[in-house]
Amino acid sequence: MKGSDLDLHSRGQARFVDDLPEPEGLLHAVVLPSPVAHGSIKRLDTEKARHSPRVRAVLTAADIPGTNQIGTLVADEPLLAENTVDFVGQPVAVVLADSEAAARAALALVELQTEELPAVLDPRRAQELGELIVAPRTFCLGEVEDIWEKCAVVLEGTVESGAQEHLYLETQGALALPGEWGGVRVISSTQSPTGVQRVIARILGLAMHQVEVEVTRLGGAFGGKEDQATAWAALAAFGAVSCGAAVKLVLHRHEDMVYTGKRHPYSSDYRIGVSAEGKVLAYQVEFYQNAGAAADLSPAILERTLFHCTGSYFVPNVRATAYCCRTNIAPNTAFRGFGGPQGMFVIEAALFKAAAALGVSPAELQEKNLLKEGDTFPYGMAATRCSAPICWQEAKSRYDYESTRARVDAFNRNNTLHKKGLSLMPVCFGISFTNTVLNQGAALVHVYTDGSVSVSTGAVEMGQGVKYKILEVAARVFSIDSKRVKVESTSTLRVANTSPTAASTGADLNGKATEIACQAILKRLKEVAAGELEKEDPGKVEIRQEQILYDGERTSLSWERLIPRVYTRRVNLSAQAHYATPGIYFDKTKEKGEPFSYHAYGTALCEVTVDCLRGTYEVDAVSVVHDLGPSLVPQVDLGQAEGGIVQGIGWLTLEEVLYSEQGQLTTATLSTYKVPDIYHTPKELEVHFLEDTENPLGLFHSKAIGEPPLMYGIGVYYALLAAIQAFRPEADLPVTAPMTPERVLMTLYADRLGELRGFAKKPRSKRSVSP
Numbered sequence: 001m002k003g004s005d006l007d008l009h010s011r012g013q014a015r016f017v018d019d020l021p022e023p024e025g026l027l028h029a030v031v032l033p034s035p036v037a038h039g040s041i042k043r044l045d046t047e048k049a050r051h052s053p054r055v056r057a058v059l060t061a062a063d064i065p066g067t068n069q070i071g072t073l074v075a076d077e078p079l080l081a082e083n084t085v086d087f088v089g090q091p092v093a094v095v096l097a098d099s100e101a102a103a104r105a106a107l108a109l110v111e112l113q114t115e116e117l118p119a120v121l122d123p124r125r126a127q128e129l130g131e132l133i134v135a136p137r138t139f140c141l142g143e144v145e146d147i148w149e150k151c152a153v154v155l156e157g158t159v160e161s162g163a164q165e166h167l168y169l170e171t172q173g174a175l176a177l178p179g180e181w182g183g184v185r186v187i188s189s190t191q192s193p194t195g196v197q198r199v200i201a202r203i204l205g206l207a208m209h210q211v212e213v214e215v216t217r218l219g220g221a222f223g224g225k226e227d228q229a230t231a232w233a234a235l236a237a238f239g240a241v242s243c244g245a246a247v248k249l250v251l252h253r254h255e256d257m258v259y260t261g262k263r264h265p266y267s268s269d270y271r272i273g274v275s276a277e278g279k280v281l282a283y284q285v286e287f288y289q290n291a292g293a294a295a296d297l298s299p300a301i302l303e304r305t306l307f308h309c310t311g312s313y314f315v316p317n318v319r320a321t322a323y324c325c326r327t328n329i330a331p332n333t334a335f336r337g338f339g340g341p342q343g344m345f346v347i348e349a350a351l352f353k354a355a356a357a358l359g360v361s362p363a364e365l366q367e368k369n370l371l372k373e374g375d376t377f378p379y380g381m382a383a384t385r386c387s388a389p390i391c392w393q394e395a396k397s398r399y400d401y402e403s404t405r406a407r408v409d410a411f412n413r414n415n416t417l418h419k420k421g422l423s424l425m426p427v428c429f430g431i432s433f434t435n436t437v438l439n440q441g442a443a444l445v446h447v448y449t450d451g452s453v454s455v456s457t458g459a460v461e462m463g464q465g466v467k468y469k470i471l472e473v474a475a476r477v478f479s480i481d482s483k484r485v486k487v488e489s490t491s492t493l494r495v496a497n498t499s500p501t502a503a504s505t506g507a508d509l510n511g512k513a514t515e516i517a518c519q520a521i522l523k524r525l526k527e528v529a530a531g532e533l534e535k536e537d538p539g540k541v542e543i544r545q546e547q548i549l550y551d552g553e554r555t556s557l558s559w560e561r562l563i564p565r566v567y568t569r570r571v572n573l574s575a576q577a578h579y580a581t582p583g584i585y586f587d588k589t590k591e592k593g594e595p596f597s598y599h600a601y602g603t604a605l606c607e608v609t610v611d612c613l614r615g616t617y618e619v620d621a622v623s624v625v626h627d628l629g630p631s632l633v634p635q636v637d638l639g640q641a642e643g644g645i646v647q648g649i650g651w652l653t654l655e656e657v658l659y660s661e662q663g664q665l666t667t668a669t670l671s672t673y674k675v676p677d678i679y680h681t682p683k684e685l686e687v688h689f690l691e692d693t694e695n696p697l698g699l700f701h702s703k704a705i706g707e708p709p710l711m712y713g714i715g716v717y718y719a720l721l722a723a724i725q726a727f728r729p730e731a732d733l734p735v736t737a738p739m740t741p742e743r744v745l746m747t748l749y750a751d752r753l754g755e756l757r758g759f760a761k762k763p764r765s766k767r768s769v770s771p
């Protein structure tokens with residue numbers, strides 16, 4: 001797309017926080033991290049560091065002028081540690097110097113003594129100890145207890161899913177510039193400008209109007225900057241106001257990996273009951289979420305797990321309980337899917353196991369229980385415009401499921417050292433913030449006298465392309481060339497009270513607000529045009545491709561000629577608009593409501609080949625049918641779908657986050673943490689957007705795309721499990737992710753590990769535990 005951010009990226013001209021021209025007198029901030037997972041602070045002496053060359057200040061909690069609190073949902077997280085440290089990497093002090101090297105050199109001079117306290121890393125252990133961040137939540141539908149004995153098969157199992165590092169290309173960072181009257185302007189790499197603004201105001205004891213936060217673009221976020229960009233921006237602002245100088249704080253990759261939270265690991269127990277005909281009659285599940293040392297967004301993420309605990313299926317009797325477990329690792333946070341993937345992963349395990357017990361394929365069981373129009377979710381909402389069955393059938397026919405099945409089965413009969421696995425993975429994902437209040441967006445649109453258009457919204461561009469959707473909205477409403485439109489940076493001065501750009505809602509909420517603002521201006525343009533043309537009825541004026549029509553006939557007016565006339569007549573060429581998603585609500589006392597505006601649906605067919613001698617594997621194909629409605633910008637939607645799929649595959653296959661027993665992250669480098677590269681993307685990756693569908697609740701009838709495709713990656717996990725099952729048909733395979741080649745190998749030979757030298761018998765090695 002010419003003239004787009006992509007153009008700037010490929011030329012290296014896109015500016016991120018660390019690329020901004022450095023202001024005069026800039027100070028560099030570096031953070032002193034807690035070296036231990038849990039301890040009480042016995043001594044914190046900054047004297048020597050303060051007197052280190054070129055150091056301007058060393059700030060600790062004691063220097064904070066306002067309230068030392070950054071918690072968004074629960075007030076349980078200090079910006080700088082106060083009496084205890086609760087995870088390795090927790091910020092304890094910040095050093096400000098006129099060079100980064102000087103600041104780093106001074107770090108070693110800060111004297112920090114802690115007395116170690118017992119660290120808990122395992123969420124189940126935390127739950128036993130009563131270390132819950134919020135009270136457990138339970139979603140119920142029907143009554144599971146009466147049902148078990150009516151089932152032909154009742155199975156129980158445990159499922160483990162791992163953490164995931166966001167690995168945005170641009171690490172966390174901010175540049176803070178002190179302003180007049182004690183205020184501050186901050187350029188932050190955040191998904192949540194208002195969240196950053198609110199916390200800075202609190203930390204510094206300022207009114208929010210004293211704090212401006214601006215975001216041009218982020219080099220990726222994936223949820224990692226929904227809540228966790230805040231601390232770094234607040235530290236920079238704190239430094240800037242304390243020293244009266246510009247302050248830059250940008251984390252190094254290694255620091256970013258250690259200091260910031262990740263996707264939550266979950267440990268879960270399920271019980272599933274299925275009739276002889278293959279209908280799931282009851283499902284019970286307990287989720288133990290490893291929240292880390294502070295709430296961050298964990299309670300909301302926990303809630304989204306419950307909302308997605310039955311995946312794309314209708315289950316008449318459900319009891320799902322979730323525990324938000326406090327542990328001594330960095331607070332885990334939002335990550336594309338926001339707990340939904342963890343919930344869906346478990347029901348797929350239950351179906352996989354139940355299918356084996358019934359002697360049918362998982363696909364047969366999945367299909368029999370697939371959501372259809374009018375089915376009720378455990379939270380009481382009914383599935384409407386439910387395209388789950390259409391996507392499922394379309395995926396099966398478009399990608400020749402039956403013949404692929406036959407080919408895979410034949411391959412497995414004819415090969416002993418290679419096995420193929422096939423899976424179908426339906427996705428159903430609720431669109432809206434589950435916290436109803438966040439479902440609002442706003443826009444500010446200006447038309448300049450030369451006919452160019454400036455659009456500001458609450459949406460943050462993080463590489464996902466929301467900017468092109470908003471640009472398209474303005475161009476469509478005005479019917480002008482998109483080259484006339486510019487989508488501006490996101491600033492709390494231009495658009496206030498923004499929700500984070502998250503929950504796949506950025507384009508829906510802010511695009512709708514843009515549409516409303518443009519419509520308001522358009523109405524005025526039509527009135528002026530009618531006047532200029534000496535016609536009666538502004539309703540008969542139309543703009544089509546920059547030409548002004550009256551009653552369908554071309555007139556002498558064009559966009560370029562009309563706009564200056566509007567100005568001359570002293571009519572407002574600007575509009576501000578607000579959009580709030582209608583109809584949604586949720587009653588937490590009953591755990592029932594209609595929390596989502598709509599659901600996104602689709603199905604993936606996944607095929608893998610496992611080398612059963614080595615444990616290595618290839619993802620042969622991921623072929624998707626996805627219901628998107630009419631796409632607003634197809635390249636953007638395809639980019640989101642492909643990226644999400646590969647990221648989902650990475651979560652459950654390659655990406656393994658490990659901590660030592662002392663709570664040190666042992667996978668804090670790119671040599672120990674593997675993300676998918678081009679060689680690990682599926683050899684064939686096809687995404688077909690369902691045609692002829694409409695979503696009256698979405699932006700120009702389209703559907704949100706940011707998160708749902710990630711969950712197709714779950715299908716690759718179960719394809720791998722199917723391949724292993726083909727090698728060991730009798731085994732009861734553990735469901736533990738990520739399914740790294742190492743784990744594949746261990747699972748292939750789990751019954752013979754004693755014979756194989758070099759492998760520990762215990763599935764968890766001594767040095768590393770995965771919480």
Ligand code: LUZ
Nearest residue numbers: 300338432433434435502503
């Ligand atoms: N953030 C949030 C999210 O605050 N609430 C949500 O429901 C959500 N869902 C997905 C991603 N981020």
Ligand code: MOS
Nearest residue numbers: 223335336502503
């Ligand atoms: Mo998010 S997981 O920031 O939509």
